[in-house]
Amino acid sequence: MEILVAKSAGFCYGVKRAIKMAKDTIEKSKVNCFSLGPIIHNPIVVRDLEKEGLKVIENVRDIKKGTLVIRSHGISKDESEYLKKNPKISVVDTTCPFVTKSKKFLVRLIRGGYNIFFLGDKDHPEVKGLLSYINNRAVVFKDPDELEIKNYKKVGLISQTTQKIELLKKAVDRLLSSTEELRVFNTICKTTSIRQKEAVELAKKVDLMLVLGGKNSSNTKKLYEVCKSVLNKSFHIESPKEIDTRWLEGVKKVGITAGASTPKEHINDVIKFLRDNSTEENNG
Ligand code: SF4
Structure with missing residues (x-):
């Protein structure tokens, strides 16, 4: 394998x-x-x-x-x-400097009189924390398709650092036609975008994709979603204990990616488990 x-x-x-x-x-x-x-x-x-x-x-x-x-x-x-x-x-x-940057942008938008649309999970600590600095004066949404669009003069669009860029683009698309002025801050952190892009590329090349990281980790969940969208045999796991050896049957190539909160040692544990349980030759 x-x-x-x-x-x-x-x-x-x-x-x-x-x-x-x-x-x-x-x-x-x-x-x-x-x-x-x-x-x-x-x-x-x-x-x-x-x-x-x-x-x-x-x-x-x-x-x-x-x-x-x-x-x-x-x-x-x-x-x-x-x-x-x-x-x-x-x-x-x-506090990550990228999150601090989002806070500055939010405050700038609210002072500029923009109606704020925030792409993210309203229950996530990052989002809750950020919105508290603008007294929660924002529409928080996860899915641009569900946005209730009215006519606005000024709209400010911003995102949680771990969101998918495709969703932000979709939100731009939906909001643009209903506002005179749309100001967008791409606050998705580069690490997140690069990680997601690499995960998709890898998932296209393998028979099984393992996404390692906390079940409560937003960026890991997003990684899993992007992998699943190109490879059905993708699984989100927190440790090798969750790997069902039946997943490995007939698998020649396994891809592994991991969320931003996953130490290298945990990745090595998964590699070891796969090597120990591989039925295919070529433990690459
Ligand atoms: S994913 Fe990491 S680098 Fe990006 S905003 Fe979160 S903590 Fe910062």
Whole structure:
């Protein structure tokens, strides 16, 4: 069996940076180290960090003192204000610079009097956090086909960093005819676009595609969707334990890609599993 791994599979820039900052914080602070929500969307990594001393809390008001690591998705305006008022909590902000950039664009649009359309998942922490800075004055949508289009003078279109570029293009198409002015910020991070493009190319070449990453990871889910759209035999897994060996029957080429929150070691575990369980010759 030949095993092909996408070049971009694994940690992205923002996640690498967040993990490094979290580990440095644990080393320095030792006790009373917290992260607001899981630091990345990968339960295995989060559990390992917890063992090292980074406790996950869900509400910023749950701590009175200590060090709080803010994850790469960022935090809401309310949370940020609470932290500013509490000098006993020191903050390590790992918000990805791409998310910070989205925030600036959003604020610029709202100040410019645009009706904001936001492509994304309204329950995702990144989206919730960003929208809090504009008092949720935006139409959040996942599917451009479901947009209720009225006539607008000024429309601002923006996206969650992990969305599919095709959906953003489709939204431009739908909104353009109903507005005098359409301002679009392509806030889909480059890592996401490159990863998705490579995943599609790889899925076209193989008989089985494995997409590795947290089930709660938005970018991994999107990767799985793009793979599934070109190869039916695509599966989203969190670890090799989920691989059903029947999937491997008659398979000559397997493709592997992984979400931005997946460490290289997890990819290696999948490769090892495939090699150990391959029935085909040529363990490439
Ligand atoms: S996927 Fe992009 S926006 Fe999200 S953390 Fe990684 S680099 Fe930053």
